[in-house]
Amino acid sequence: MRLTSRAALVALLVGAPPAWAQAPTVTAPAGSIEGSAQGTVRVFKGVPYAQPPVGPLRWKAPADLPAWQGVRKATAFGPACVQPRGRAAGIYTNPPEKMSEDCLTLNIWAPRDANNLPVFVWIHGGALVGGYGHEAMYDGARMAARGAIVVSINYRLGILGYLAHPGLSAESPEGISGNYGLLDQIAALGWVKRNIAAFGGDTGNVTVAGESAGALSVMYLMASPRARGLFHKAVAQSAYMISTPELKRSAHGTPSAEGAGTQIMTALGAKDLAGLRAMDAETLTDGAAAKGFGPWATIDGKVLMRQLVDTWDRGEQAPVPILAGFNSGEIRSLRVLLPPAPANAAAYEAAIRSRYGDLAEHYLALYPAKAIGEGMLANTRDALYGWTSTRLVIGQTAIGQRGYLYLFDHGYPAADENGLHAFHAAELPYVFGTAGTTPPYWPKIPDTLAERRLSDAMIGYWTAFAKTGVPIASGQPDWPAYGKDASYMAFAQAPRPGRKxxxxxxxxxxxxxxxxRAAGDQPWNWNTGVISPTLQKTAGCR
Known part of the structure; x- marks a missing residue:
């Protein structure tokens, strides 16, 4: 045998690697992409899906990315989108290694022999201020091994992603501004529609999913005409259907989005948009966060037509099945959302009676004065997450779609001993099967058979929902749709279906x-319980 190269000699001596261990290469409409092997799963990291407007081009819609020439290596995650540094350490602290304005990338986990598989697109949380798609807790390998293609995305955050301003609206052919981070998400879904078949995905079976601000984003996508047809199912974990600023006018106790943009420009000492665009991205982001800029989407009549509650009331949301739910201890790790506690039970009850009026008896039956601390935790949880999750499944049921509701009520020693039973986002390591790669300050999940079984069940339910729109897990109880019986699935030590x-x-x-809403001069976000505005009897409301 004649050896023609050093590689041939090495192959003869040690044997060529099996085909599954070789670097996978995919040729998609976007271009050829080389990934890496993670067991039987192919991983493609840091794949650009759009050209981000940066520096002097900031605050524009994401631009289409021309197909690249040659083979693009996709073996390292891209940088996170710019976000504040130096925040106080806590459960969710997990700063990215690299940040950049050039951050519009996505990551793909696909089984080796994927063929026409469902696609699960994950939108990270982080209050639209922080986070990134390649956090280790979002690793998609376990779900991919169950027969799905998992895609995680980055999108612009903070002031870079959500600034509205009269000058930006004047620059726009449509006369609108803001929503740039949401437009990034829509662009990522468009990239998936055009390219995911090359990775073995079914372009007609895409689930959009997210937790916290990612779930808020899911609702925005369900409401946006720009996203219609780009996904076919939705997963919303700990969503919050808050009031949203409107582009041109103050509404529901909130300044107009353009007005807020004008205020933050002044606060940052910039004379005009050119001054803001000249600022370093990190300096700008840190400064805006320090000055209290709140990154929300904007009701602009184009990307978002109206308030989310109004969209759902009119049945105008995307007609897709939904899986939605919340955690029993949401606020245990988000105590910053709690108002100051009244001095005693009498003060608590007096505050509720003065603010809730004829609804006070109902309120106090749910959140009694004899347990102020627990009652305030439960009320804030329910006003944000419980109400929203239930509203989502009721809304989809009303338009003829299946809605599946869950309550995550699982505890384990490291969490429970620190008063963090089923805290906000605690379900994520179970959904992704990543209990061993949680952030540094996350209560450590024990490596026990019971914990692994619960995770396996949740991966099974979520993956099945992505496949068929019905959450089913092998060896686990059936998860009934919400329907007329108000059915749901509780995840405690094991899955357990229930009602109401x-x-x-x-x-x-x-x-x-x-x-x-009827009052018109107040939001419906965190102003609940003892800090609620006085709720007047209103025609059309209970």
């Missing part, structure tokens, strides 16, 4: 939100 979680909870908060 926290009876009376949804009705109370729906009535409170209805009255706040």
């Amino acid at each position: 979680p926290f009876p009376g909870m949804f009705a109370l908060h729906e009535a409170a939100v209805c009255r706040r």
